[in-house]
Amino acid sequence: MDKGYEVRNLGQPKGVGLFATKTFEENDVIFEEKPIVSCQFAWNETYEYSACHHCLRPLESTEENLRRLTGNRALVLPLPDLCPTNKRTHVICDDCQVKFCCEECKNDSIRLYHRMLCEKFNPGVCQLKNAWMGMHYPPETATAMLIARLIAMVEQSDDKERMLASFLEFDHKLTEPEGLVVAKLLGQEGARNLGVLSEVIPSVFPAATHTKGLLTMDGLKTLFTLVGKNGQGIGTSVFAEWVKKVDEGDPETQASVEGFIASAYQAMEERVGSFLNCEGSGLYALQRCVNHDCDPSADVTFPHSDYTLALVARRKIAPGEEITTSYLDDCIMDRSRHTRNKALKEFYLFECKCNKCLEQADEPDVTSDDDDMISDLEEEEDSFS
Numbered sequence: 231m232d233k234g235y236e237v238r239n240l241g242q243p244k245g246v247g248l249f250a251t252k253t254f255e256e257n258d259v260i261f262e263e264k265p266i267v268s269c270q271f272a273w274n275e276t277y278e279y280s281a282c283h284h285c286l287r288p289l290e291s292t293e294e295n296l297r298r299l300t301g302n303r304a305l306v307l308p309l310p311d312l313c314p315t316n317k318r319t320h321v322i323c324d325d326c327q328v329k330f331c332c333e334e335c336k337n338d339s340i341r342l343y344h345r346m347l348c349e350k351f352n353p354g355v356c357q358l359k360n361a362w363m364g365m366h367y368p369p370e371t372a373t374a375m376l377i378a379r380l381i382a383m384v385e386q387s388d389d390k391e392r393m394l395a396s397f398l399e400f401d402h403k404l405t406e407p408e409g410l411v412v413a414k415l416l417g418q419e420g421a422r423n424l425g426v427l428s429e430v431i432p433s434v435f436p437a438a439t440h441t442k443g444l445l446t447m448d449g450l451k452t453l454f455t456l457v458g459k460n461g462q463g464i465g466t467s468v469f470a471e472w473v474k475k476v477d478e479g480d481p482e483t484q485a486s487v488e489g490f491i492a493s494a495y496q497a498m499e500e501r502v503g504s505f506l507n508c509e510g511s512g513l514y515a516l517q518r519c520v521n522h523d524c525d526p527s528a529d530v531t532f533p534h535s536d537y538t539l540a541l542v543a544r545r546k547i548a549p550g551e552e553i554t555t556s557y558l559d560d561c562i563m564d565r566s567r568h569t570r571n572k573a574l575k576e577f578y579l580f581e582c583k584c585n586k587c588l589e590q591a592d593e594p595d596v597t598s599d600d601d602d603m604i605s606d607l608e609e610e611e612d613s614f615s
């Protein structure tokens with residue numbers, strides 16, 4: 231059956247890309263997929279963001295979530311029946327107490343990686359988490375914990391070679407000067423941090439067989455490049471899910487909570503800014519084939535408030551057209567070609583060859599506003615590292 235898309239090789243520099251084989255209308259779901267591996271960011275727990283250790287589904291009730299994010303401990307949620315959290319299904323690992331939204335996630339986690347990464351039996355995991363948190367403050371991007379989970383998945387697998395090969399299919403070529411890659415993914419102290427990680431990560435896997443080559447300094451550079459180039463941010467929010475349910479209801483109910491929703495968002499904006507969601511990152515087998523475009527045809531969404539990714543058409547896509555997303559935030563997408571490319575080089579390590587950039591190739595290189603904005607972004611990142 232025609233799925234409506236296919237992967238094609240475009241040659242260098244873009245590599246593979248995803249192409250439509252049928253027409254997609256605006257808002258059509260092109261595909262949905264779960265990640266091969268995913269992980270919450272290490273700092274979430276410190277800030278009391280609570281989500282399933284495996285699928286990132288929020289574990290708080292909507293009311294608890296709003297109270298925490300607005301700082302208003304007396305807040306009462308209207309329409310509590312629309313809260314999607316079902317605490318009756320929540321379970322924990324009896325050994326290390328990490329939380330799961332349901333038995334199925336717990337079983338999947340144990341089957342795939344948790345036997346090797348349970349902190350009760352592997353103290354190296356806690357050391358790695360502390361080392362990572364000591365070198366990489368929020369906002370997190372690549373995470374050493376995702377890399378640990380990837381290694382554990384290979385070592386725990388019944389078919390280690392196939393599992394390793396499935397990860398190495400992701401683009402992991404070091405095309406930029408090595409120092410730049412290391413600095414971008416591991417902060418200003420990149421080289422020193424890499425040295426620390428190259429001692430701590432192998433101690434988490436003393437009996438590694440198939441991943442031994444990845445547990446060296448060079449191997450870790452490869453893994454950080456892989457995660458840096460392909461890692462997809464995941465964001466889940468129980469409040470956003472509650473709002474979605476309100477929007478699906480009748481207009482009278484919607485009108486009754488319109489003011490409440492607006493003031494809740496305002497209060498959260500004032501207190502936590504953009505840190506509304508429980509965040510993590512993952513590697514997705516199909517989404518990893520989707521190239522960036524400065525005029526993208528699709529958006530990445532997380533419609534079930536867990537790690538399930540849905541690629542949704544932003545506009546009509548014709549058969550034969552490349553399906554693309556934007557790797558950049560909307561605010562940078564409105565800027566000049568120079569600024570967009572500066573951000574893509576800085577954060578994603580490549581120079582954009584999309585049609586819009588090629589058409590704008592003759593535009594002057596910079597405006598002072600744009601430069602200031604990227605410097606602000608860099609300062610924001612560096613102030614945490």
Ligand SMILES: C[S@@+](CC[C@H](N)C(=O)[O-])C[C@H]1O[C@@H](n2cnc3c(N)ncnc32)[C@H](O)[C@@H]1O
Nearest residue numbers: 244245246401459518519521522580582583584
């Ligand atoms: C997530 S992968 C996308 C799939 C990739 N084309 C491949 O062959 O694996 C991201 C990488 O694709 C390439 N890429 C994506 N969008 C691009 C663009 N607009 N121009 C040039 N290269 C691009 C870059 O090498 C980037 O690091």
